[in-house]
Each structure stands twice: as C-alpha cells, then as structure tokens.
Amino acid sequence: IGFCLNRSLSFPDISLITMKAAKWLFLGPPGVGKGTYAKRLCKKFQMKHISSGDCFREEIAGGTEVARQVEQFMAEGSLIPDQWVIDYMLPKILECGSEGGVILDGFPRSVVQAERIQTLLPLTQVIHFVQPKWVIKAKLAGRRVCPSCNNGYNVVGIDEQGIVMPAMLPPNDPDHCECGTKLIQRSDDREEVVEHRLAIYDEETEPLATYYKQQGLLYDFNVVGGVDVMMPKFEETLQEIYNTAHGQQS
Numbered sequence: 001i002g003f004c005l006n007r008s009l010s011f012p013d014i015s016l017i018t019m020k021a022a023k024w025l026f027l028g029p030p031g032v033g034k035g036t037y038a039k040r041l042c043k044k045f046q047m048k049h050i051s052s053g054d055c056f057r058e059e060i061a062g063g064t065e066v067a068r069q070v071e072q073f074m075a076e077g078s079l080i081p082d083q084w085v086i087d088y089m090l091p092k093i094l095e096c097g098s099e100g101g102v103i104l105d106g107f108p109r110s111v112v113q114a115e116r117i118q119t120l121l122p123l124t125q126v127i128h129f130v131q132p133k134w135v136i137k138a139k140l141a142g143r144r145v146c147p148s149c150n151n152g153y154n155v156v157g158i159d160e161q162g163i164v165m166p167a168m169l170p171p172n173d174p175d176h177c178e179c180g181t182k183l184i185q186r187s188d189d190r191e192e193v194v195e196h197r198l199a200i201y202d203e204e205t206e207p208l209a210t211y212y213k214q215q216g217l218l219y220d221f222n223v224v225g226g227v228d229v230m231m232p233k234f235e236e237t238l239q240e241i242y243n244t245a246h247g248q249q250s
Helices: 034-045 052-061 065-076 082-096 111-118 133-142 191-214 227-245
Strands: 023-027 048-051 102-105 125-130 143-145 152-154 158-160 163-165 218-222
Touching: 023 034, 023 191, 034 048, 034 102, 034 125, 034 227, 048 052, 048 082, 052 065, 052 082, 065 191, 082 102, 082 111, 111 191, 125 191, 133 143, 133 158, 133 163, 133 191, 191 218, 218 227
Parallel strands: 023 102, 023 125, 048 102, 125 218
Antiparallel strands: 143 152, 158 163
C-alpha cells in the first residue's frame, strides 16, 4: 500500500495518540534495519521494544543447555522452532501488559506464532520493511555490534541505483564502540550464513506478510536511504497509516 504524504495534515499528533498505545510489529528480512528504527522510535516515544534476537542473545549468554541449542540455530541462520519461540517470548510480551506502546521486532516470524499471540496482544499495524537483497547483503556484511552495550554500527556505505546509505561509524574509533568496547561481527552475519538466512526468510517468514495483508494490517515501507534521512519520512508514514486506518482524509 502506498501513501501520498500531505504536509498540511492537521490531525492529532502521532506522539500523543498513535505511539502511546500502539502495538506494532516490524516485519522484514534480516539486515533491513527494522531494529534500528524500532530502537529510535522507542527512545523518542518511551515505548517498549521487544526484539526476539536480542532476547535470545541474552539467553545464550546464560550458557544453559537450551541456550546452546538456540545458539546453534542462530549461528546456522536457521529459524528457531515455533514452539520454542512461543514458550520463550509469550511471557515477555505478557510482562508488557496492555498499557503503553510496544514494538515487536523479529517475533512473530511465522503464521503459527502470529496466530498464537493475536489474542494476547492484538496488533495495531504491521510495518513491512522492503529493500533489494543486494543492499541487505552488503549492509549485513558491514554490520558491527558492541558486545557490551549492544550498540549497532555499519562500516559499509552504499550510493548506487538510487539508494544512498552512508556508513554508520562510531564517533571516535571505527573499530570501537563509543563505550570503548571493541566491535565484533555476529556469526550470523557471515556471507554464507546470510544467504541461508535470506532463503529461510523467503520460505518461512515472507508468508507472514501475506497473512497480515489479508487482515488489512500490512503496510510496506521502502528503505532507500540511511536511517537519519529516512526517519522523518518513516514517522510521516506512520501518521498517514493512522489517518487512513481511522478514515480521515486530507
């Protein structure tokens, strides 16, 4: 679904209505940037960000037997079995309660998971992040993360075929986070694993987009620039989604 954004819109401000109580799902292939957008929105609007990837990486740090099995799935780029994900993520969603805004990132990842959570946390909208695969592969190859504070960076810059995405480097040292910790490349960002992750996404997770489209909840957002450039446009898109969902016209 496309939107013609009208800057003269004078409907209720998104920060006061949409984000304060919205339950969003950010859907898209690995590396498209949905986690970065989620973190920035949550910081700005005091929302809760539930990332299945972050949650499982925290679990892995615990060193349990289950964690070791999850770590193997993630290192291979394979999806964790539905029931494992449901059993692990549902309590975290229930902890959020019904008050306040929430962004789900990476969960649900299958129709089975979506059907399970819908009665517990009815979604306001689903934002489907869309980007060419060659861009995703390049950005994943350049992604670096801080093992201490989980900050994310990217050493690859792109400027071709109408897509401009500057590198996202730490402010002082390109090899170290601003907290001082040496940056690492995640094992699931290796080239051979990325190919597998994208294939798995097409096979297992992309049908989820069809599922939400049939419910009238899915909205495509084309990522053609860096997050600093795209963020204002993204917030405008969320406002337009709100207006459309509530039958308001410019």
